[in-house]
Amino acid sequence: MADLDVFRQQTRAWLEENCPQSMRTPQRADNDACWGGRKFTFASEDQKLWLERMAARGWTAPDWPTEYGGGGLSQQEHKVLREEMARINARPPLSSFGVWMIGPAILKVGSEELKRQHLPPIVRGEIRWCQGYSEPGAGSDLAGLQTRAEDHGDHFIVNGQKIWTSYADKADWMFCLVRTNPDAKKQLGISLVLFDMTTPGVSTRPIKLISGSSPFCETFLDNVRVEKSQVVGEINAGWTIAKYLLTHEREMIGGMGRTAAGQKTLPQIAVDAVGLEDGKLADGMLRGELATWDLDAAAFALTAERVLDEAKAGQGVGAASAMLKYYGTELNKRRQELMVALHGSDGLLWEGEASREGAIARNWLRSKGNSIEGGTTEVQLNVIARNILGLQ
């Protein structure tokens, strides 16, 4: 038997034994997710157990090297693990900006010291991270950021304001873009620094969203001391690293419209809500709109797969992440619009016992941010037009 088949069998058996039953149901709301960190309260014993068991094998970060606590899996083994988890509808053991974003950057360009300090706690879900990029005056034009880091020999003193910092009030550490050289061309004077959110001078204020929740904050930085050892990569080379990170983020956000394993597809939900007539969805116009969406969603899922396959084969377009981000987020917004529409007035329930926490309406509203966060739709279209098509 091929090694990969052996790995599959062992993985299947291990998951069967170690994934608690309650972790094999679809994740419905945001607070079903396990974010970890110092301030996190587990929703259940099972959730905690599932994280600990997976973290012990490094499978919260399956493809990171084992020396930093990762799983050390090859791409193929990682794929097998994903497939086997999907097979039993296992929830992700950990949702983490550490695993998705800053970890890969530290692995790529960070010092050995930073790797040893930060990667293992990320794998174990002990430290939760937030992303301090955007500022009131620097959104799409991120390179225009103004937060200043003044050189004080072995450390910087940071002053400025960040905004839209997702989960800043719940996070333990921030990875933050700061201006370390105000005289250089704007992209060339930026560094990526790390600091603990309990450092004196760091304060946060939650911002409430149209969906009613407060997942992000204004973050104020008032004479915050940051050690130079906490600079990721070279000083003044932060923009390149940030762009690399954005690529990761875009691919991740672009994937949000996809139906997770074990979840009902949108057409199945529509059939439940609207019913069939002669084997066809009873509302003909809705059926047509749904088919249009379903075709796009199926072709998009294949495209995400193809981009991965091409990357593995060493082919493919470089700026694919912009396309995936653009199309994936627009697709998810369409999905959420259809979810509200096919549920009629139930789709707009907000509070009260019958409302199931207003999940349909709140997810619909939250999805509007998908085409803004991580670089807007228009910015992605600019990237495609300029970098891929050479239109300028």
Add this chain to the structure above:
Amino acid sequence: MAALVLNEEQQMLKDAAKRFLSESAPVSQLRALRDNRDETGFSRELWQSMVEMGFVGTLIPEALGGAQFGYVGMGQVSEQAGRNLSASPLISTAIGGVAALLLAGSSEQQQALLPQVAEGSLLLALAIDEAPRHAPNRVATRLQVADGGYLLNGRKTFVVDGHVADKLIVSARSEGAEADQAGISLLLVDRNAPGVNVERIIMADSRNAAIVSFDNVKVASGDLLGEAGNAWAALELTLDVVNAQLAGELLGLSLEVFERTVAYLQERKQFGVTLSTFQALQHRCAHLFSELELVKSAVLKAQMALDAGDAEAAQWVSLAKAKACEVAELATNEAVQMHGGMGMTDEFDIGLFMKRARSVQTLFGDYRYHANRFAALRGY
């Protein structure tokens, strides 16, 4: 699951088709055929070269003189035929005809006919639809038992290359009501057989089709493909094979027209700058680029699913054809618009791409047909 990338052989076939068709069957050839009102509608010499290149036998088993490169392999030829608007009986003969023989024919029929196709001496055409909108189950053409054989009566439309095909592959009803899937037969009919009347029609894309009528045409029982009244499954699969290739042709055509448009925007100046600097145009191109990426994936998946005998191949084919139709329509419309007045001229090739696109979109089911089929196959 197999990776969604071409293997080395398929990539080589793609490169060969690209080189060959852009040199030997470019858009200018179609233009010349049109302007000279060519009787055949394609160059027989080209067809012979396509035989020598092995393209014609791509789907035919090696033992019967073909290259047996599969549907993904043929897809590479179709895509390049789309890019160059190459006029040839590829769809009617090498794809549709061969698929029908492979999927419905007996081994005697395959052995008798496929080597002739592979060497270029036999042209075939599918005679399926009877009304302007594709509906393969709507078969009024009747096949009646008559002294040791059959009699065929009825009328078929949009028979691509029907005016030159040596043999027609015809769907006809042995039993049942007009729209039933059960009761349909597939059969071979010589174009020159008594009672067959072929009227050539020229379509907007300058390619050929025919209206074919059958008046008491005698059919020998050996010319039936499969059992009488039992051909629906093979017919459906044949159409899936053809649609996966039509989707490939649409993909190639859309990519070509898109690239030409992007190049035009980079050249043409207005307001003292090139058109490529206008964000209103940039964003539309970026959107179209993204849609084309989706079509590439859907087309490759459909052809791979057919090669693999995937039980869900029908779904993947309808996905591919639907998306390819939708995006070809967008790509050709945007191309004309972004070329401004030039896009409206006959001298510019852009209009030829638009006309070919609509023809391929319409053949064997457009966006609506395949979106509807996709939804039905997915249970809603």
